[in-house]
Amino acid sequence: MDQLSAMRVFVRVVETGNFTRAATTLDIPKTTVTNMVQALEAHLQTTLLNRTTRRVMVTTDGALYYERATQILADVAELDGSLSNSQTQPSGRVRLEMAGAFADLLIIPHLCEFNERYPLIKLDIGVGDRLVDYIAENVDCALRGGTPTDQSLIVRKVGEIGxxxxxxxxxxxxxxxxxxxxxxxxxxxxxxxxxxxxxxxxxxxxxxxxxxxxxxxxxxxxxxxxxxxxxxxxxxxxxxxxxxxxxxxxxxxxxxxxxxxxxxCESFPLYIVYPQTRHLSNKVRVVVDWLAKRVQTLKVEENRQLMREAS
Structure with a gap:
């Protein structure tokens, strides 16, 4: 058994709430998810999850193991990143969420610029003002207007909208x-x-x-x-x-x-948010930094608009 892989699968099952969603977000068969969790339980000689036909519930041992496993996986990712960042370009899929106006006017017109700088990153952009379950939907980060109230999120203020x-x-x-x-x-x-x-x-x-x-x-x-x-x-x-x-x-x-x-009129603050349990990998970090720089251009556009309206 590849214990690190099994830990990643177990953590994803806990975060998404069931085996099917975990398999979908990991892009592996559901049977593989089931077998890896069972192998992990056999290795640990304890039950991590209680399964019913409708839901998966974490046992007491499972909750303790989840807490330590997420920290271990984050440490491993940080260690890998610290050694590889200087040698390789960031790569992989990054899932973003943002309002349609941000996507249309701020981000999508500049995607070619991003692709030229980071050709190995694939951006999956969810567009809308809806509520998002960051863990279950495997969202890496989001650009949001207004002060976030979800205490489970890490927030970074990147600007204000006039x-x-x-x-x-x-x-x-x-x-x-x-x-x-x-x-x-x-x-x-x-x-x-x-x-x-x-x-x-x-x-x-x-x-x-x-x-x-x-x-x-x-x-x-x-x-x-x-x-x-x-x-x-x-x-x-x-x-x-x-x-x-x-x-x-x-x-x-x-x-x-x-x-x-x-x-x-009162300015509207802009934040980049991401889950506390989601390790900010190198690929996500460069996306977050790029989003922050794009937001800074709003001030330039705002000043131009003020001059047009004044004239």
Whole structure:
């Protein structure tokens, strides 16, 4: 028995919750997963997992073994990486998650640049604002907007998104232009942004000097995806607070108009997150560093957008 391989398989079964998902994420047959766990249990002369038809439950011995095994595997990976990083290029698959707006405007247009620098890395990019089970879905890292609340994640702040309020010319023609944030609750309507996992509509926050105003949007439609949020504003469904880098092209094309220009909007923090149990291998580290550098370009785009809006 290859004990290290068996340990990796056992850890994956615990993290994914069953043998089938473990086999899928490891890209090996389910029978191989079952046989390796059984061999490990025979070697240790104890039961690590209790199996039922519906679920796999970790025994007391299994929980202790899992805790030590994850640390041992992380140490082995770090040791291997420290010896090989200077001699070989990072390689392998890296699974990312990010919102569609980040993928469309920030990452995908620059994938050729990444591929030229790291030709042996394959990026699997999951796109959406949904909740992610990082362990069960074998996600290595994610680019997220807003402060993470999941205590099981390691977080690295990589920047902030400048926000502003916009409306479509169609909306302004029908409803008029608001002169004050309080007007948004008096005859105007907004596009609602539905936050996960709370299911609440995100507040709109405005600042001018020492004055701060929070608005609970009056909406007829809400969405839970940034691209749909932008599209709804362009269609005239309501006013919206949009990241400046997303609004850049619609403003240039005359599809959106900045409103309440003497007010500023609260910036939106950006984080790269990854599970505490996931060792940050060399391939993941270079992806994380590349994502962080890409985020830094948002400040440049934001400054350009500010200059266009001012003119």
């Amino acid at each position: 926000m502003h309020a916009y409306a479509s010319p169609l909306y302004l023609e029908r409803m008029g232009k608001p002169e004050h944030p309080n007007d948004l609750n008096d005859g105007h309507r907004c596009v609602g942004y539905l936050q996960a996992p709370s299911g609440r509509i995100m507040q709109m926050k405005f600042c001018r000097g020492d004055e701060e105003i929070e608005i609970d949007p009056n909406y007829i439609v809400s969405v839970n995806d940034a691209r749909s949020y932008l599209d709804a504003a362009i269609a005239g469904a309501g006013l919206a607070q949009v990241p400046r880098f997303m609004a850049q092209k619609p403003v240039q094309e005359g599809k959106l108009v900045p409103i309440l220009t003497d007010w500023t």
